[in-house]
Amino acid sequence: MVGGITNSATVECVNTIVAANTDPSGAADVGGTFISQGYNLIGITNGAFGFVSASNDLLNVEAHLEPLADNGGPTLTHLPLPASPAIHAGSTTNLPATDQRGFPRIFNGRADIGAAELQVWWPIVTTLSATNTVMHGEVNPKGSHTFTWFEYGLTTAYGAGTEMTHLAGDPDATHGIDSSPPDLLPWMTYHYRAGASNRAGRVYGSDQTFTMPALVTDPPSLSELPDLVLAQGDSTLVWFTAEPAGVDVEVVCNNPVLLPDGSLVIGNSSLGITPDPNHSGSAQISVTAGNGMQSDRQTFTLTVVPVDPSQLLNLEPQTVSNGTWRLRAYDDGTASANYVVEYRPDLSPTSTWSTAANVVDLGGGEYEVDLGLTPGDAGFYRIKGFRMLQGGFDSAETSAEEGSGAAGVVVVFNSIFTGTLDYTWADETGTTHAGSVEVDGTTAVIPLPAAFLDDDAGIGQLEHLVLVLDAGTGGLQTGDTESRVTIEENDADWQGMIETDGGRLGFTLTMLQDSGGFNGRIQSEGFGFFPTNALVQLAFAEESFTAVATNIPLPVFEDDPEQHFINYLDLRMDAANSPGETNVGPDRIEGEATLVVKVPGQPYLDAAQTGPFVLFRPPTAASSNEVPLYPVP
Incomplete structure (x- = not known):
């Protein structure tokens, strides 16, 4: 038993559908031997002979037919559903002029397998040029309900598609369609085409391309950061605004002695600054907001004012005998033993301090003043610390990156240096760059010459510089006087x-x-x-x-x-x-x-x-x- 046709004689079939039949035994749609003239659709062929795929027969496939209904004509018919493989799969030769309903057997140049021919025109699809990243197209559904979409990708294989949009079947009405796909890669060129589908089948427009622009981001910006002055031992919190939200904010400084690791703590909108309490001087601090393509930088100067040396000394006078004083100097342990006693006859603007000649240094910070000798017992005496400073580089071998916003070599003194410090840079060719910096503190930054920080587009090249200090003024006894600096190209x-x-x-x-x-x-x-x-x-x-x-x-x-x-x-x-x-x-x-x-x-x-x-x-x-x-x- 079969659910459809059982043949015990000679039956020829062409453009015929035998499918979706039922039988309690679950048997095939056809049984026996048939002579196929091609272009048949058979649901289940078990037990049947004569149907072959080489004759354009569609075998063991689901027909996807609508229920039996009045679709016009003298009898009820099954129309193929949009997904039916019978659509456009029939032969266009040796056919009657009409289908079972009396409608044209060949429609739109194609024929369907089965008794009823779909009277549906293919939609007309046109792919239009894109506007920026918006794909455009036009579709005329030609009187049938039609679905439209776009296919896109990096090649004409496409590989991705937009969601389908339904168009009503207005006769001969052209509909504009648009779509902007998500998650496209910046800078890349994409192919795209418009597509449309109705019961007649799928139709595509021509291939078009568009190129994605660069990443669109608001350029980062930082609010201005003013110069700061702190007393030695103090700390502060600096507030700033970095836009847009989410940009990366980084901070660097050119004086790691005054501001060692952990001294600068960056937050979303604040910068905590805690200098080393044992040092003073100045530093350049650069705050940068960046998004990987653009950045904004604000650089300001932090000055840490040293503690007044006079506040570290205490003078205790003591009468030894008539006409003789003994002066004893006490310090907090930071001063050296190199003191002098000075005399001033009065405190008028025209009077100045000078070294007292009637003083005997007893050692250990004790001095005896003979008031019977010039300048005598009228006037003022004081003791002053004169510190023979030692100065040297924080590191004899340092490196910097070309184009750095904060770069230099740090000189460290063993006490407060006040005055001018001269220096000379020399490169590998013998070219020199001289300069000077004013110092008031225990640290000083010697800036790198701008000529070596500018980008010269060299590749894989290092610059080697030697820095030499000159004592200048201020009573400096230099320690290490040379430092070697390597400047690395940032165009790596x-x-x-x-x-x-x-x-x-x-x-x-x-x-x-x-x-x-x-x-x-x-x-x-x-x-x-x-x-x-x-x-x-x-x-x-x-x-x-x-x-x-x-x-x-x-x-x-x-x-x-x-x-x-x-x-x-x-x-x-x-x-x-x-x-x-x-x-x-x-x-x-x-x-x-x-x-x-x-x-x-x-x-x-x-x-x-x-x-x-x-x-x-x-x-x-x-x-x-x-x-x-x-x-x-």
């Missing part, structure tokens, strides 16, 4: 590698930093994939990294005539840190690369793939402008 070369289906691609990525923003170039020599310099757009933050290079010309295959044309590559690399996983660091970055190969004028040949990438920042070479991409065996 990174070695990179991408894993692709065709193998590994090697390259170098040069990052150029300018006022907190980033740009760069990518290239490779010999082994690699980028024969010429290509501009790279960068977004490099503490937790994330993005690099995009577009329209990179690829090598021409000279020995293959079929490949003798120039292709172009769009490359994007993305990396980000996540909880427990560091993918973006100062010397290593790893993430996912997207490569899109484009063939001009033949977008159907475009291809896209993804693969992991890794970037390493090698040590900067001291004597060469080149960083080898691959070591020579």
